[in-house]
Amino acid sequence: MKFISIIPARYASTRFPGKPLALLCGKSVIQRVYEKVSGIIEETWVATDDERIFNAVKDFGGKAVMTRNDHKSGTDRIEEAIEKIGGDFDVVINVQGDEPFIQASQIKTVCDCFDDPSTEIATLGKPFGNDMDAVSNPNSPKIVVDKRGYAMYFSRSIIPFVRGKDEKEWPFSYPFLKHIGLYAYRRNVLKEVTQLPQGELEKAESLEQLRWLENGYRIKVGLTDVETVGIDTPEDLVRAEAFLTGAEH
Numbered sequence: 601m602k603f604i605s606i607i608p609a610r611y612a613s614t615r616f617p618g619k620p621l622a623l624l625c626g627k628s629v630i631q632r633v634y635e636k637v638s639g640i641i642e643e644t645w646v647a648t649d650d651e652r653i654f655n656a657v658k659d660f661g662g663k664a665v666m667t668r669n670d671h672k673s674g675t676d677r678i679e680e681a682i683e684k685i686g687g688d689f690d691v692v693i694n695v696q697g698d699e700p701f702i703q704a705s706q707i708k709t710v711c712d713c714f715d716d717p718s719t720e721i722a723t724l725g726k727p728f729g730n731d732m733d734a735v736s737n738p739n740s741p742k743i744v745v746d747k748r749g750y751a752m753y754f755s756r757s758i759i760p761f762v763r764g765k766d767e768k769e770w771p772f773s774y775p776f777l778k779h780i781g782l783y784a785y786r787r788n789v790l791k792e793v794t795q796l797p798q799g800e801l802e803k804a805e806s807l808e809q810l811r812w813l814e815n816g817y818r819i820k821v822g823l824t825d826v827e828t829v830g831i832d833t834p835e836d837l838v839r840a841e842a843f844l845t846g847a848e849h
Contacts, residue, residue: 601690603711603784605641606681607633608667608674609697611650615833620653620697622837625844629831632700634662640707641693647681672798673808675783679794682787690714692790694783698831700840702782709822710784720789721812722820723751724780726827730771734778741779741807743821751819754779754807780824783809793817 609620609630616622620630627635630646630653638644646657649669657664665684671677678694691714695702706724713722725743728735735742738756746752753759762770770776785793793812801810809819829840 601714602643602688603641603691603693604643604645604682604685604687604689605637605693605695605707606678607637607644607646607695607697608677608681609646609648609650609653611648611653612669616831616837618652619831620648621656622831622834624700624831624837624840628656628660629700629837630657630697631660631662633695633697633702634660636700636702636704637693637695637707638662640704643687643689645681645685646697647677649677675790675808676794679790682790689787692785692787694785696781696830699782699828700831701828701843703824703826703828706780706782706824706826706828709824710782713820713822714784714786716820718818719820720786720817721793721809722784722822723809724782724824725777725821726780726824728771728776728778732768732771735771735776741805743777743779745777745821749821749823751809751813751821753813754805754809756805756807777821780828781830789817 613619621628646664647667648654649667654664665681667677667680710722713719741754741756742759743754744752744759762773796815799811799814801814829843831837
């Protein structure tokens with residue numbers, strides 16, 4: 601199969617404007633993401649709506665494509681990017697532009713999901729372990745999967761509810777699964793899901809993947825034990841610097 605990876609990158613982030621160009625130990629965040637991904641998926645592109653990001657990617661030798669600035673989601677942006685890039689690809693991987701610590705094993709796990717011809721969309725889940733504070737954090741969506749590893753539901757709430765036990769005991773009673781926001785789609789499925797109207801579940805939870813489930817698409821969940829450090833705020837960048845500095849010593 602032929603894989604292509606698209607990294608959507610916007611300049612106008614509400615919580616951290618200019619985030620893709622912020623320096624992380626001497627390299628921009630977007631360069632660190634690009635280098636990680638392109639080391640695994642040869643055909644890797646940055647899709648952006650900002651010439652500063654476009655030029656920065658070109659300057660470090662990366663591939664970039666300009667897209668419209670009115671997209672509602674990163675998924676819509678990568679669909680436009682694929683149309684502009686052209687080529688005959690089987691699977692499109694959507695890597696978040698604020699995940700400079702994404703690992704080769706995680707990308708490989710998502711790709712391996714497509715060894716099953718019935719996989720339409722794939723993503724990742726990571727066991728929370730026994731940290732109830734992490735489980736209860738609404739910024740860390742939870743996944744419930746079926747016996748075949750397909751997502752049944754995603755929620756910002758704690759799912760499932762463990763009846764008859766104190767909440768502190770819940771992580772010892774059920775293997776709660778954290779959603780890691782790395783996606784891959786068969787090419788035809790990506791085109792289809794970007795044409796779907798927003799659904800009620802998506803509006804309620806503010807989770808785009810619920811639109812796909814609500815419309816009958818199946819999402820295969822690969823498992824990873826790797827914790828990544830996403831960058832949403834300037835404070836996250838400081839933590840990422842400390843994490844990277846520690847990893848390099």
